[in-house]
Amino acid sequence: MNEMLSSTANLRDHSEVATLISAFFRTLDEQRFDEGWAEAYFTDDLRTTTPLGVAEGIDAVRHLEEAIGRFAATLHISSDVLFRAEPGARTARASWNAHMTHVHLDSTLRARGEDANPLFTVGGTYEAELRRTEEGWRFSRMSVRAVWTTGEPPTLPG
Template sequence: MNEMSSTTNLRDHVEITTLISGFFRAMDERRFDEGWGGAHFTDDLRTTTPLGVAEGADAVRGVEEAIGRFAATLHMSSDVLVRAEPGARTASASWNAHMTHVHLDSTLHARGEGANPLFTVGGVYEAELRRTDSGWRISRMSVRAVWTMGEPPVLPEETATRVAELTGSPASG
């Protein structure tokens, strides 16, 4: 690999890693102003999560709705692996994530005295990215939980039913 290729790979790695960190920071700071999705995703984004598959604007709204089920969150990414050929218009990335979620007071109240205020997840993200005129953007993203501690949020009945159908577990709303 010549020096130019090495420089390009390093620059792409830094830009993609910064994009991932910015995405997590936007979630944790709840910076969902107009256009936040376009700063991180392509218009045809497709996400796959334990709650199902979503595309486009629905996928971006799904991120906002998921974060809104908690009083606070803290997402940490590590071990970002980027695969991109020098000068390529597409790339893939994967990373580990430690995600801590603080339940809403309404969730704790519904669960009763002694309810655990935290829901913590260790997971793995996989993403496909596309180089746009504005820089790298995520076009496909999936998250898989490797382990969890605590109870997940109380889901709206429709969402709980959909999750039960996807996972084969009983619905709980």
């Protein structure tokens, strides 16, 4: 077995990070962006790299909310979480595959015409750096890279 996954503590950390990823995706899909929602997932110095660009801190959180708000519904599915950290470490790296389905808003579809595809689908990979906090693991850096897409992407701000 890989040395990085051989300790019980590392297996527990791997499980906690995989749960963090799933919970984060569920929050996006349910669009639960109540005041302070991001504290459950991110450090204050978060830096993200997404199709909207690079953003830091609260701007990174707002970019995520804005990106999800462009759709009537989304479904994010994660798999193959790879977790890398020394046992007991305060920082870690993780990567995972994601299948992301987005349903365009009715107004977007009307603007594109009657035969517009209601779905924009992405297969991609995430890379993240995490920091162990008093509350558990939190993302400090996160990037997403599209490997393939189908359908029309949303119109990005100019």
